[in-house]
Amino acid sequence: MDFINKKRMPVEVPEHVFEEVTYKVDGINVRGLLMTPQKSVERIVIYLRGGKGQVGKVRAARLMQFSDPNTLVFGPYYRGNNGSEGKDEFYGRDLNDVAVAIRILNMMYPKAYIHMVGFSRGGLQGLLTYQDLPVSSYIIWGGVSDIKLMYEERVDLRGMLKRMIGHPRKNEMAYKERDAVVTIHADSPPILIVHGGKDVQVGIHQAYYLEKQLKRIGTFFKTFYQMDEGHVPRPYAMKEALSTVKQWMTDIERQNLKAEYNK
Template sequence: MNLGIINKKRMPVDAKHHIFEEITYQVDGLKVRGLLMLPNENVKRIVVYLRGGKGQVGKVRTGRLMQFADAETLVFGPYYRGNNGSEGKDEFYGADLHDVTEAVRILHQLYPDCAIHMVGFSRGGLQGLLTFQDLPVSSYIIWGGVSDIYLMYEERIDLRGMLKRMVGHPRKQADAYHERDAIAQITASSPPILIVHGGQDQQVGIHNAYYLADQLDKIGTTYRTFYQMEEGHVPRPFALTNTLSCVKQWMMDVETGNIKSHKSSK
């Protein structure tokens, strides 16, 4: 049984503990692609990386996936429909969300005993917030991520033209924006969330993180924050090491039941 995977292509990546494959899987009748980093050892943890950007900007790269890996961690990054050879059209938080949910379900079927952690970076932040609560995942990490579609429209004047083309205007196409309101779908029983953000982020302002944390407080969702106030959208190398240590410690804490409090900030 292929569980939705219809093609695998070995990628020429030299990695000590993993092989890389570009896989094609079926979603809504479309052939959607993604990059899979498969460990040589038994799989004990799965990380699903949700890319930022659109098209070639922010595309899934091997280096990004390798950040989250160890010898027993599988990492997968969906390209989203309409990107990098995937069929269909990117709808920017529309039906492309199915590319995320189907990937997670396939991985869960293949490795039912493994913890699954979703990581949403930049645009992928909202991609994850709109899907994680209904999936068999252990936690969600939103990293430099968009948390609110309305904030995105207000903040990124340079992206308004694209948002109007792909989603519409917040007032004229109110239903489309309401469907993309992730906060309204999160509950107190949603999987725990780690919020990672840089204080100098010029692409996705840190108020996205503050707003999300404030809303999670009101909802009662378990979360933790990790703010690096001197860093931008992507941390500098020395700060990136600390970020990745925090993310991996979070995954371990979730898996061992050490996420105790409703709010725990770092």
């Protein structure tokens, strides 16, 4: 299990190398953008994009927001998007595109902490996969937590959801398969919920729903709500959100180190 091809990308930054990588998933070639530090890799951030096709595509600038000298950041494109083979199934077999990439990186850097960040559509992409992978935490940012809520909220996306998944009543099983909450348990990795109160693309009720379910299940989580922000925070609010996310990762890693020391 490894990347089968690497293509150097024309992104010049002092401490990292950008490459478009290809890897095999279910017999097809899937691509993603990899940002590798020049120094040793101590932390891995998996950025799960939102949108579909060119909307919400993985960009170098987005990966760089999570970088530091010892952090590797990777964003899978998902099958059927941006040169990846196959068809995007919107939380179907494209979930394997996330899982396989993480297992490859875990094999390459077994001592590095892994944190997943699911943005928008990527929120549910992460919730459906994170608890079965070697990750330290999951950050859901402006993310979808329930596909039925998404269907109800985004009238403009119902046509796309019907084409890709079906109608919630007529294709009930397809929606049940995309219900992440039933797979989360009390011992699942901790979750940080980040959301804007004025988000009209993914309403904050998606965050409230997840918060309620995690309380019921007993999963450790924290919330960071910016009530005056939309789907993408304004620059000063983005700085605050990124600082909170990075501090969360550091705190989780320190707790893990303490747990290892006390064994």
